[in-house]
Amino acid sequence: MQHSRQFLLQCYRDMATIRRFEDRVHDEFSAGKIPGFVHLYAGEEASAVGVCSQLSDRDVIASTHRGHGHCIAKGCDVTAMMKEIFGRRDGLCGGKGGSMHIADLSKGMMGANGIVGGGPPLICGAALTAKTLKTGGVAVAFVGDGGSNQGTTLESYNLAKVWQLPVVFVVEDNGYAEATASSWSVGGSQLGRAAGFGMPGHEVDGFDFFAVYDVAREAIERAREGGGPSLIHAKLYRYYGHFEGDAMTYRLPEETLKVREEKDSLKSFRKRVISAGLLEGEDLDAIDTDVARLIDEAAAAAEAAPSPKEADLVTDVYVNY
């Protein structure tokens, strides 16, 4: 697949923004400035961007507890996200969601989700809406290797298939569910599961933006054209612990260093586009500088932003239809 220069620059920008955002949230959390639980997506950027760069606002995604990368890739405002994670009043969800419940329906981002396996059923609902109203929209559920074992996920595979819903399930297999290795916890294989439900399945190197893009393109097109659901098994890795504060007794630091050194998605993207003569190193350096400034400004704005007021406790309690 040939990509335009503008598209490649945007995709690199999105991946660099996710990385920088997550590194900054890690630092701010360590400094005690962020309340609640935080799960970082650094290392997995090529998956979110490889998929979401092909979606528009009429398409929706459901995320996981590790949701910042999906939000950024789907176009959520980075400063409003940072404020949300800081629990501020003008955060993306009024400071009431925090890291694990960030959502922006105007961007087709149905939300991060504290319930493992909570996204796939929601995405079946969104896909049924798209199919019924003939919007042409596609719905994508990101789910972890741990989440792939949940009954809710397997039931969603079945429902999506029997109703031929425009869905793509993206299983982000980062090797662990908390401290449990996916090689130990997943029975059979992700592709075998897809086949069991009559869905096409694709296995992909989740560090390779271009590989993710290609399989996602096929799955998204199939869904959009009425061909029903597909499953993508993206093999990747998370650079930080399960949550911020994780002592990581289940893996050695050398394991992470090796992956960072040999597989990193930003490094491999950079190498690939420069060696193919598609972009110059300076183009990417300029994006890195710009993104660093953006994240500095977002963090400063979040720190300075006001906290919710007592009266805010009683807003957003009931939904009006």
Ligand SMILES: Cc1ncc(C[n+]2csc(CCOP(=O)(O)OP(=O)(O)O)c2C)c(N)n1
């Ligand atoms: C229904 C449910 N069960 C258990 C948990 C606790 N929990 C939070 S994250 C997690 C592991 C999820 O692993 P995975 O799906 O592989 O996602 P990853 O953290 O690796 O991105 C668990 C068990 C939860 N939040 N919800």
Ligand SMILES: [Mg+2]
């Ligand atoms: Mg996992």
